[in-house]
Each structure stands twice: as structure tokens, then as C-alpha cells.
Amino acid sequence: MSVIANIQQLIVLVLGAIAVGVELYALVHAATQRADAFVAAGKLTKPVWLGILAVGLLLGIASFGGLGLLGLLGVVAAGVYLADVKPAIAQVLGRSNDNRWGR
Template sequence: MEQVFGLTWWIMAALWLLAISATVFALVHAVRQRSDAFTAVDKLTKPIWLGILGVAALLLLVTAPQLGLLAFISIIATGIYLADVRPKVDEVQRGPRW
């Protein structure tokens, strides 16, 4: 039974590390972008996304490495930024790819 508990803990720790890494990446990406790029693609403003991602990172740090409800909310917020906002902000700043 102890081996199962140990394996579960390591899996959760790995998932937490992946989540915090993605959130920090998203936060750094948001910091480096121009403010007008967010409004140009009809997304929330840069300060709002910085606040969302900052709170997400903080919640992940507080819940480490037990992934509770707040951690899942943080992961969802990070996923929305990375899947929806980031590609559009990048596209508007560098133009469409051919």
C-alpha cells in the first residue's frame, strides 16, 4: 500500500509541476506583449489577464502539490490563455502566417 501512495504522490507532483510551469510561461508571455494587442483581438485587457494568471500562479503555489478545486480553476484559466488568447495576440503582433 505504501508504494501506491508514493506513486500517486509522484504523479500528482509531476502534474502540479507541469501546471505551475505552464502558468508561469503564460504569465511571462502576457507580460512581454503590447497592451493594445489584447484589445485588438477583442480579448480582456492585459492588466486583467496579468491578474488572472498571477492569481492562478499564486493558487497553484498555495495548493502544492495537492491539486484541489482552486488548482483546477487555475489550470483552466491558464489553458484558456494559452489556447485562445496567446495565439491571437501573437498573430496580431506579427501578422498572419503564410
């Protein structure tokens, strides 16, 4: 049983590291975008998104290795930003990446 427990701990640790990496990427991306692009895309303002993503990253770091409910909230915040806000900002700024997917 000890080997299985060690493998499970390793999997949770790797998933936690990936989650924190995604949260950090979303925060850095949001920080490097123009503030007016958020408003032009019809999304929350840049400071609000930076706050949401920073809190999400802190929650992810706090629950690192456990990936509990707090860590899940951070991943959800980063996922919403990456799936909804990032493409909208790219479209407003004229940097749509649709061509790489054959569309």
C-alpha cells in the first residue's frame, strides 16, 4: 500500500504544480495586456481581473499539494480568464490566433 500512496501523492503534487503554473500564466498574461482592451472587450476591468487572478494564485499556492476546494477555485478563475477573457482581448487587439487551428 505504501507504493500506491506514494504514487497518489506524486500525482497530486504534479497536478498542483500544473494548476499553479496555469494560474501564474493567466496572471502574467492579464498583467501584460492593455487596460483599455478589457473594457473594449466588454469584460471586467484589468484591476478586477488582476485581483481575481492574484487571489486565485495565492489560493493555489496555499493549497499546493492538496488541491482542495481553495486550489480548485484558483484553477476555475484562471480557466475562465483563459477561455473567455484572453480570446476576447486578442480579438479586440487584432491578435486572433484562429488561423493556427485551421479556421
